[in-house]
Amino acid sequence: MNNFREEIDTYYKSIIEGGTKNYNNVLKLTKLYENYNNDLTQITDDNEEVLSNIRYLTHVLFKIYYKLATKLQLNPSMATNDKESILYKWLRKTYDINFKNKILIFYIENLEQENSFSLDCLDFFMKCIELEATFFASKMGAAYFPNKTMQKLIVALFKESKFDKSYLVKEFTETYYKKYADVQFYFQVEYQSLTESIETNLIPRNSVYNAGYWFALTNHDSNYDDNDSDLNIFVSNPPTLMENEFKFKKAFEQNWLFNLSNSLISDEQFKSILTILHKRVIPRLQQPTKLLDFLTDCYDNSNDLAVQLLALNGLFNLMHKYNLEYPNFYYKLYALFTEDLLHLKYRSRFIRLIDLFLRSTHLSINLVASFIKRMSRLLLTASPGAIVSILPLIYNLLKLHPNCMIMIHDPEYVPKNYALFDKVKDKKFMDPYDENEQDPELSDAINSSLWEIDTLMSHYHPNVASLSKIFKQPFRKLNYNLEDFLDWNYKTLLEHELKRKVKISPSLDFDVKTKGEKLFKKNEDADGTETYLNTINW
C-alpha cells in the first residue's frame, strides 16, 4: 500500500516540480486505475484498502489538474505560442477524457453498490465544474458556467442503468442542487435540452429509476424561483443568463411533464408525486393546466382509490386556482364512492377532501343529494369510526343546502297534513334513487329519503346512535367541525369505553325465557332446555 502511495507521490512531485517534460506521467497515473477496472466489484465500502488507494489516487490527480489549471495550462485559448497551444490542448484532452470521462464519470456510472467512492467522484466532479468555471472562460474573469460538463453529469445520473443510483442523486440534491441557484438553473436547462435532443436518446423516457431520482431532486422547498429561499451561487461568476426566471420555469415545467410521462411510475410514486403536486409543483409551473392530462391519466389508469382521489384533488386545485374547466370532476368523484371507500386506511384524508370538494354552495341540488344518498348508503356497512365522521359531513351538507332537507323530512308524509297524507297513506313509496346511475345529476336522489340514517339511530354503539339522532333534532347547530370526528376508530372507541368509570354494576341477564339454558348443548335434553347459541355447539 505504501509503495502504491509512494509511487503516486513521486509521480506527483515529478509533475509539479519537474515541469512540462514530466507531464506524460499523468498518463501513467491514469493507467494505475486499470488494475481496479478489471474487477469493479472490489470497490466497496468493505474493501478499505482498495478504496483508500483509489481515493488517494483520484485526489492526487485532481490536485495535479488543479495546479495545472491555476497555471492556466488547461485552457488552450490562453496559450501564447503554438508550442504552448499544442501542450495545452493535449493537457485539456487528457483532463477531459482521461480524468473526467474515464475516471469520474466512469465510476459514477458503473459502481453497482452504494459506496463512498462514487460519492467522492461526484464531489470531485462538482469541484471540476467549479474549476472550469473559473479557469476555462474565454477571458480571465469572464462569466462562465461549464454547461457541457453539467450535461455529462446529468447523463451519468439519469442514463439507463441496471442499478439504483438514488444515493448519488440524493447526495447531489442535498449538497449541491438544494443549495445553489446556478446549479439548479443549469441543471434544469441542460436537462431540458437533453430530453429534447432527438438524435441522442441519452435520458430514457420510460425508466424504472428516473421518476424516483426526479422526485428526490424536486421534493423540497428551496427553489431557484422562490422569493424567500436563500440560495448561494456555486461558481464564482455565473453568466447573467441565470437571471432568466422564465427560462428556468419553462425548463422545469418541461422536465416535469417529461418525467410524468414516464409509464413505469409505480402507484406508490404516483401517490407521493400527487401529494406534493399542489404545493411544490403547480405553483412553479408556467402553465399548470398542462397537468390536466397527467391527472386524468392517473385517475383513469389506476385502480388505487387513493391515487384516484389524489388525482381528483390535483384537478380540483387546478379548477379552483387556475380556472381549469373540467366538467367531469363530480362525475368522477361520484364514481369513487364504492363499497370499499369507507373501509380504507386513509379514510379520514378522504373525508377531508370530500368535504372540501362539496363545500361550494353553487353545486346543484341533485348533485349534492346524490352524494348524500351515496354516502349514507355506504354507512350501512361502515365501521363506527366512518359513521361518526360521515354523519357530521352530511349534517353540514344539509345545512349548506337546505333544499336537501326533504331527504330527511318529507312534509307530504306528516300525518297531520291530512289532505296530503291521506293521498299517500296507503300507497307504497317507490324509491326513485337509481343506485347504478353513474351521473350524480341524474340519479334522482333528491326524491329519495335517507332511511339509512334512520336505521343508524339504532346502532349498537350508544354514542353513534345518539350522534345519528342529530338528524331528528331541530337543526340548530350552525355546523359541525369535522376534525373533531375524523380520528375515531375501534381502538379509540374501545379505549374510551374501558376508561369509563364504574358507576353502576353491570346488569345481569334476568330474562325468564332464557333461564335454565345451557351455553352448550347437552346432548338431546329431555326437558327441552335450549342452548344459548343456535348454530354453534361444542
Added chain:
Amino acid sequence: MAKNSQLQRLKSKLKENGLHGVRYASKKSKQRAKLSSKEDDGREEKIQEIRDSMNMFDKTVKSHKKANILANANTNSNSKTTDKRQLEYEAKLMSYNVNKANLNKNNTFKDNRFGERGFSGLSEEEKTLERYKLEQIKQFEEQQHELSQDYTSMKGGRKAKKSLYNLEDDAEEEDSGMFKLTHAGHSLFDDDEYEQIIQARNKRNRDDLEKQDGDMEDGVPRKKTKKEVMQEIIAKSKMYKQERQEKQNTMNEQILDLDEDFDDLLAELKTTEKESIKQKKENAGSESKLENNIEFNDYDSKVKTFQFDKRAQPQDRVLSEKELLEKEEEEAKKLEKEREMRMRGIFNLDNEDEERLDIEKLDEGFWNDESDEDKEGEDADVPDSDNDIIFDEDTEKNKKSKENVEDIATFECPSTHKQFLTLLNDYPIEEHVSVVKKIISSHQPKLAEGNNLKLENFTKVIFQHLQFLVDTMKEEEEIELLDQFVDIFVKLIAKYNNRLIDFLRMNIQSLQEKFEQKHESIVKPSTILFFSLVGFVYSTSDHYHLIVTPSLILINEFLEQLQFDSLVNNKFGCMLLEINNKYQNLSKRYAPESLFFVVKSLDYYISDKVKLVKDVEYEQLSIRKLNDKTTNSTNVLKNLLFNITQSLNMIWDEKTAVNEIIDIVKPRLFKLQRKYGNVESVKDQIISIIESMDTIVSNNLHHPLILQNHRLISIPLVTPKFDDNFNPDKRYNNDISPQQNEINRLKKQVHKESKFQLKQFRKDSKFTQDLRTKEMIADKQAYHDKMKRIVNVINTEEGSERNMYEKEKKMRQGKK
C-alpha cells in the same frame, strides 16, 4: 269617633263648611255662581283643607319633635326665586354651621331611618311604606325568636324578651313614652274603627272582609285607593297577629294545665308501682320510703333501655304455592320493566347516583375492615343465605358419591391458574368439577375472613381455566364438564359482579391488543367462548353496558377487519354473527359490520376460491373444530345463510332501511344461487331467503322520513313602523331594539343627573370653601387688629414715656 266611615265623615265635614248639597236651582243662579268665582279661591282652600284632614296617611303628626336639621336643608319652599336663593343660602349656611359644630364630636345626631340619609329618591309616602315594611319584618323576626324562647323556657311563663310592639304588653307600657304607631296622631291601638273591624271579623268569615269593607263604605264596589289598601294591610296583619297571639295563649294555658295535671298522673303512677313494690316488700321485708324513689328512678332507666331493645318483628309468612308463583311473576315483570328501561337508555339519574354511592360505600367498608362484614349486612352470616354459592341438589349428591375427594380442609383456594392446574393434576378429569365445588364450599364467605377475596380470585382462575379448556380440549364428551364449569362461573360472576368488571375489561383489552398484533391470533375457540359467556351472563339489551358495549365493539371490529378469505375465518365470522344476533335478540340494534361481513362472506362464496362441494347434512358449527381446516365449506355456507335469515327476520326487518339492506344482499344471493344451483338444500335455503326478502319489500310501504316533524316555531314578524313626523335629517337608528333604546335613554339620564349632581357638589364645596376662607380671613384680621392695637398701645405708651423723658431731659438741661 262617632262617624264610622270616611265617606260619612267627609259628608259631614263638607256640610259643616257649606260645600255640600249646594245645587243651583236655575241658570241664573248658576251665572251668579260663576260671577262669584272670586269666592272660589276661598272655597278651594277650604276644600283642600278638608281633603288634607281626611287623608290622614299623608300627614304625619309629630308626637315629639324631631331634630330636623337636615330635613330642613332639603325642604323646598314655593317662594320666588330670590327668596328661594336666599333660603337655600340660609339652609346651606345652617347645615354648614351644624356640620362644623359637629366636627370632631361623637354625640351628634344621626338619623338612621330608612331613606333619611343620603339621596334616596323616594317620595315621602314611599318612605313611610318602606319603613313600615321593615318594621313589620323586624317585628315578625322578634316574635319568632320569642316563640322559640317561649317553648324552651316553658315554665318561665314570662317572656324572656319583650317585643317592642307586642299587643299584649302595650297596655302596660303605654305610659312609658315608648314610640308607637299612630294614625292621625292617635294611637293605632285604641282606634275604634279597628276594633269594629275586629269585631266584624269575628262575626264573619275572613273571606268576606273585602265585601264588608265595600258595604261599609257605599255599597258600590270601587277601586280602592292606596290609602285604603294600606289600611287594609295594616288591619289584616294586626288581625293575624292577634290570632296568633290567641293561639299561643291558649296553648300556653294548655301546657300549664298539663303541667299541673302531671303531678296527679305521677301520683297515680306511683301508687300503682307502690302496690307492686308492696307485694315485694311483703316478701322481702320492710323497706323505707327512700327505696320508692330509687325504684322510680329505675323506671326511667328501664324505659330507656327498652327503647333500645330490639322490637319483635313479624315473621315472614309462609306463602302458598299460588302466591309464590304470583310473586315470582311480579318479580319477573319488574325485572323486565327495568331491563326495558335500560334498553331505552333511561336511567333515573338520581337513583343511579344513589346506587352508585351505595356501591362505593359498601366497597369501602368491605375492603377496609373485612371482619365487620357480618354487620355490614351485605354478607350476613346466616346459613343458606343468598350469598352462598349453592349448587343443584343432584350435583350435590354426585359430589357425595365421589369419595375420592372428601377432605374439605385440605383444599387451598388456588390464586393462579398454574396452581389450579397442579392441583387438578392429581385428580381424574371427571372429578375436576367436584374439586372446584369443594374448594368453593370450603371457602364460603361465612366461614372465614378474606374468603370473599379468595373466591373472587378463584372466579378469575376458573375463567382462565375455561378458556384453557376450550382451547385445548378436543373430545366430544367433555361438553358436560364444560357446561358445569360454565355454570359455576356464572354463579360466581353473578356474586362478584362488581369486582370482576376490571378483570373482564382487561380481558377485552388484551384481546384487542392481540388482534392488533396479528389478526389471526384471535381466531380461537376461547374468543367465541368469551363473547358467548358475556352474552350468557349479562343483560345484552342495555343501551349502555359496561361489559357488553366494549364486547360489541370488539366483535364488530373483528367482523370488519378480519380478512374473510379463508374457510376458518369465515366460520369464525359466522359464529360472531350469531353471537351478535343473540346480543340484539331483544334490543334489535343494528350493526353495520354484520352486514359488511355478510357481504364479504357471500362474495367469498361467490368467488372461485370456494369450490363446489357435495351436499351435506346440516350440522351446527363446532367450536372445538374451529381451526380445523377440513370442515365442509357447504356446511359453513348453510350456517351463514341461516344466520342471514336470522338477522333479516330479527334485526333488519325492523329497520326503515330494510329495502336498502336487501338491495345490497340480494344480488349476491342471486349469484350464489346460480353457483350453487346443483346443491339442492343450499339452493332451497337461498330461495327461501329471497322469498322472505320479497315479502318484506312488498309489505314495506317505505314512506319517506319525517324526522323534522317538530312543533313549528313562529318567526317574529317585524312590520315597519311609520313615523308621522319623519325627519330625513334626523338620524334614526332602526337597528336597535326598544329595550336597547330604553337602555340608552336611561344611560343618558344617568349621565345627565350625575353631571348635575357633580355640579351641585362643586357648588357646595365652593360654598363651604368660600365660607372657610372668609372665616380664615376674619380670624387673621382679628389677629392683626389685635396685634396692631397692642403695638399701638405700646407705642403710644412708650411714646408718651419718651416724650416725658425728653421733656425731663430738656428740663434738666435747661436747669443746668
